[in-house]
Structure formats: structure tokens, C-alpha cells
Amino acid sequence: MNRYNHAIHKVFISFYHYDDQKYKDYIDTHFSGMIINKSVMNGEYNSENSDEYIKRLIREDKISDSSVIVVLIGKNTKNRKHVDWEIYAGLSDSINGSAGLVGIMLPTVRKDFYGKYNCNDMPQRFADNLRSGYASLYEWEYAIKHFSAIIEQAFQNRKIKRNLIRNTRIQMKYNRQGR
Numbered sequence: 001m002n003r004y005n006h007a008i009h010k011v012f013i014s015f016y017h018y019d020d021q022k023y024k025d026y027i028d029t030h031f032s033g034m035i036i037n038k039s040v041m042n043g044e045y046n047s048e049n050s051d052e053y054i055k056r057l058i059r060e061d062k063i064s065d066s067s068v069i070v071v072l073i074g075k076n077t078k079n080r081k082h083v084d085w086e087i088y089a090g091l092s093d094s095i096n097g098s099a100g101l102v103g104i105m106l107p108t109v110r111k112d113f114y115g116k117y118n119c120n121d122m123p124q125r126f127a128d129n130l131r132s133g134y135a136s137l138y139e140w141e142y143a144i145k146h147f148s149a150i151i152e153q154a155f156q157n158r159k160i161k162r163n164l165i166r167n168t169r170i171q172m173k174y175n176r177q178g179r
Contacts, residue, residue, distance in 0.1 A: 009155050011035040012063050012099070014086040015072035016079075017042055023072050023106055023140070027147070034148050038066045051081075051173075058082075059089040066090065068100040068154045071126050075108045078123050079176035087125045091167040098165055100154030101126065101135040104143040125169050134164035 015024050021042065028037060040062060045054050063069070069090035077083055090099035103126050105117055112118055117137070119127035129135035134157065138150055 007152070007155075008033075009035055009067045009151055010038050010065055011068045011070055011151060012066040012086065012090060013037070013039040013070045013072060014083050014090075016074055016077045016083065019076050019108070020072050020074040020106060023074075023104075026144070027070075030144070031147050035151060038062045054082075055085050055089070058086060059092075063089040063099070066099050067158065068102060068151050070151075070154075071101070071103045071123060072106055073103050073109060073122055073126070074106045075121070078121060080123075081172040081175050083123050084125055084172040087123060087129075088167060088171055091125075091129070091165050098158055098162065100151075100156070100158040101129055102143075102150055102154045103130065103135060103137040105137065105139050107140055125167065128166040128169060129164070132164040132166045134161050134166065 013024055013027060015021075017024075024039070040058060045057055047054075049057075063086060069087060071077070071083065071087060087101070090101065092098065103122065109117065109121050119130065122130070122137075126135055130137055136150065136154060136157070138146075143150060
């Protein structure tokens, strides 16, 4: 147990490196003692390798023993094939079962007129699981204040809400418009 009275979990953070690295760095700096970070470090995998090889490395080296996937959702995250692959791998059965799934909306994503986030601004595989009730979604400010609790809840949900996982969508082959 750590200073927040929660178990330390292996967490994979999925995000768009180009736009949102500073938010990932914040989590690395402020919550390093609360989680075991399984995320891909910038430049860790050679982008010249085939997509299938990179997917396999990330799945086997990083995600297969992660208990929670945190998706940092910025304005271009929905367009990134690697984010889709990482969510897919986390929701797929592994030795430890499927990972819990948490989305954190970054300040770069605007709410609609009614103060809500639009599922079209999220990676679609994440949105599928938010709609089903498997995934949880938080705003950045709330998430950083309650980080340990939301990780613990996602860890519990992976067993309690397992039947709500939606992972049948075809994996993205290409990045979409945007960056």
C-alpha cells in the first residue's frame, strides 16, 4: 500500500506524444510512487519497424501485465492509431485479464454548449466503453486531485464490469486527419 492507502497498480498511459507529452510528464513526476508506469517512452520503439511488430512489442512488453489503461484525451488523440491499438490491447484478455479503462479529458478539449464532452472528440474504442459503462471519464483537474482513487476504481471495475467491455471495433490502420 502507498501513502494514499491504495495498492500500487501497473498503469499504461496512452496519449498522443506530439500534443500531450506535458500532461504525461506531469503524471510521471507527481504520481511515480503511486503507480508502476508501463507506458511507452518517447523514442522507445523505432517507428521504421512494421506496425504489426510495434503492436506486438507494446502488447507483450507493456500492456499485457498492466492492470489499468489511462487514456489522456487531447484534441487530436481520437485520430491516433497507436492509441486505438493500445486501448484494444488493454481490453483484450491477457494473463491478468482485461485492464481497467480510464479517460482523462485534457484542457485542450472543449465542452459543448451544455458543458458536456462529445464522444466524437474521443478515441472511438474508448467512447464505446464509456457508453457501455465499462470506462470512466474525468476532467484533468479532478483526475489529478483524485488520481489514486480513480486508478483503484478502474482496477476494481475490470472484474466487476467485465461483461460491459466493448472491443469488437476494427483496429485503426492509419492516423486520421489532424496530426
